[in-house]
Structures are given as structure tokens and as C-alpha cells.
Amino acid sequence: MTTASATHLGSIIDATTAAVADNVANAHVVxxxxxxxxxxxxxxxxxxxxxxxxxxxxxxxxxxxxPNPVEFYLAALISCQVVTYRFWSERLGITFDDIAIDAEGDLDVRGFFGLDDDVRPGFTAVRVEVAVRGPESPERYRELQDAVDAHCPVLDLTKAPTPVETTLVIA
The missing domain is CATH 2.20.25 (N-terminal domain of TfIIb)
Structure with a gap:
């Protein structure tokens, strides 16, 4: 991350922290x-x-x-990981020179097509590989990974149940 982009991100983090401290309602986004x-x-x-x-x-x-919907999910996961790595590297003062993230997921189409109701229609497994290069120790990069895994919104969608309400409107 360039010094200019790190400074810009740092000011966004500071401004958001201050806005939420002033009024917790500022933390809610739709x-x-x-x-x-x-x-x-x-x-x-x-x-x-x-x-x-x-x-x-x-x-x-x-x-x-x-791309198909599950490819968009992988893209959303990777892009959210990139953003979250950049955010938390700034927060933790951990620098990196380069980061590349790959993801792949296993899907059994029997679930989607209703061929076997015991097979879930979504991914049965997702693997994410993060390659980071930079001056920090492996321990610091593991600290960064732990922070990212704990705070990445799209990763959280997969790891924790999210209530979803579906409404059918018949016109």
C-alpha cells in the first residue's frame, strides 16, 4: 500500500471512529x-x-x-479480504509490500437440482489462500490474518448464520 493511500485510509478510520464514538447510530449502514x-x-x-x-x-x-452466483461469492470474499487486510494492516501498524488472495469452493450440484435433499445446495467447503510479502515477521502476519478473519464481513456471512427473511409479493 502506498504512503498516500495508507494516510487516506488512516484518516477514514479516524473519522469513522470519531463519528461512531459521537453517535453509535452512525455505525449502521444498509x-x-x-x-x-x-x-x-x-x-x-x-x-x-x-x-x-x-x-x-x-x-x-x-x-x-x-460469472455465476457462487463465483460472485468468491469474488466478494476475496475483495472483502483485500479491503480488510488493508484496513487492519493500517490499524495494527503492519506493513506489507504485496498481497494476493485466491479462493475456491466445492459445490455438489445435486443439492441445487434437488437430486438429493441430503446434499446442501451451497458450497461444501471453501479454501482461501493469502500470499503476503513484506518486511514483517511471520508472527505479525499471523496476527494480521487473525484480525482479518475475525472482522471480514463477507467471511462472517459464511462462518456465522445470518437471519434472512424472504417475502413473496404477488402482483
């Missing part, structure tokens, strides 16, 4: 997304001012025009 069908099994997802496209490979009925 993120939104909405989607509509596209192609055979794809979708267009509106995320703020952005639109992302989601599809499935041909073997799963799609046209392979975009």
Missing part, C-alpha cells in the same frame, strides 16, 4: 441490491450506480455470458 432476469437463467443486478450481470455456464443451463 446496502441494497435488486435484480431482474436476463437470458435463460442469468440476471442483471443493480448495486447502487452499478449493474453487474450474472449467468451460469452452459452445463447448468446458462449462456456463460458472465
Amino acid at each position: 446496502f441494497r441490491a435488486s435484480g431482474t432476469p436476463e437470458y435463460a437463467v442469468g440476471s442483471a443486478i443493480a448495486l447502487g450506480g452499478y449493474t453487474v450481470h450474472v449467468d451460469e455456464p452452459q452445463a447448468l443451463g446458462g449462456e456463460n455470458t458472465a
Whole structure:
């Protein structure tokens, strides 16, 4: 991370800490997304001012025009890990020269297709590999990893149950 970006991140951390200390309601943020069908099994997802496209490979009925939902999950996990590593390296005063993160997940499609109700429809395992290079000791990088694993929001979505309420609106 460059000195300029570390300084900018440091001021954001300080400003957020102060805002939450002044009023804990400032800690609550709501993120939104909405989607509509596209192609055979794809979708267009509106995320703020952005639109992302989601599809499935041909073997799963799609046209392979975009990443599939579980690939987006892996992308969300990796991107959240990158942000969280950068945030916590700043907080802990741990420097690194480079970081690269890879993730892969195992999925048994029998669960999704309803071929075996004993097989879960989601990932049965996810593996994340973080390669970090820099001047710190291995112990310091393990300290950083522990902080990231304890505070990464997308990792938390997988590790801890999150209440989800689904409402069907029939027009």
C-alpha cells in the first residue's frame, strides 16, 4: 500500500471512529441490491450506480455470458479480504509490500437440482489462500490474518448464520 493511500485510509478510520464514538447510530449502514432476469437463467443486478450481470455456464443451463452466483461469492470474499487486510494492516501498524488472495469452493450440484435433499445446495467447503510479502515477521502476519478473519464481513456471512427473511409479493 502506498504512503498516500495508507494516510487516506488512516484518516477514514479516524473519522469513522470519531463519528461512531459521537453517535453509535452512525455505525449502521444498509446496502441494497435488486435484480431482474436476463437470458435463460442469468440476471442483471443493480448495486447502487452499478449493474453487474450474472449467468451460469452452459452445463447448468446458462449462456456463460458472465460469472455465476457462487463465483460472485468468491469474488466478494476475496475483495472483502483485500479491503480488510488493508484496513487492519493500517490499524495494527503492519506493513506489507504485496498481497494476493485466491479462493475456491466445492459445490455438489445435486443439492441445487434437488437430486438429493441430503446434499446442501451451497458450497461444501471453501479454501482461501493469502500470499503476503513484506518486511514483517511471520508472527505479525499471523496476527494480521487473525484480525482479518475475525472482522471480514463477507467471511462472517459464511462462518456465522445470518437471519434472512424472504417475502413473496404477488402482483
